[in-house]
Amino acid sequence: MKGVILAGGTGTRLQPITKITNKHLLPVGPYPMIYWPIKKLKEAGIQEILIITHEEYIDSFEKLLNDGGDLGVSLHYAIQPTASGISDGLAHAKDFVGKEKFVLILGDNIFEDSLRPFTQSFQKQRIGARVLVKKVDDPNRFGVAQLNEDDQSIISIIEKPKSFISNYIVTGIYMYGPEVFSYIDDLSPSDRGELEITDLNNIYIRKSILQFDQLPGWWVDAGTHESLFLANQLIHDELRERDYS
16 A cells, blocks of 8 residues: 655644744654654555645655655655645645555644554455544534444535534545545535545445544644644653653
8 A cells, every 4th residue: 555645735723833834844742743644654564655745845845854764664745736625635646646545644633543453454445445533522623424333334424514413523544545536536626615525535425435443542633733732742641651661
């Protein structure tokens, strides 16, 4: 399998610092944020990784990470010209992915669990996609999933619903096959003018080929000042426990 990390976006929720730098270059613990999804992919046995970002930041990523050799991976880079949604960013991975299955991680997802058991399940999955969900206290900030836990399927995903549906949200960790790029071609921009990842996943739901796993450990979308602070706390606590063990 290959790995794709989406490190674009405008970082609006983290301004003013993101007026001068990409949020994925901000520190989480002793490393820049982008290190953590790279480490998680490597831990799952994924060596070939594509980082997708905006043109104004790509030199910074290349200067920081080079070819990935220092982190034990092989890094490639692609440009998303405009902040036009996650699915739009993913479209720029088509040539890199080729005909392989792959994992997509949003670069501001910081989490505890190893991806290996989930990628192994996806490798055994004959068709379709797989997403990782998490039970949270504030689901309406995210894409909310209505689950059928009996057959490990998702009934629906609603982006930032105004009324309560469930406490389960779709994290920024997705697993797809190469067919995903033809589905992206069928998407239309949302009211925000973006190609939404929720709309993409709902195509798989309509075809009854979207499965899920639940993340048991902690997970943070480090895209706000509060959640970035929390991610730093959790990473520091985790590293401290390793030092003491």
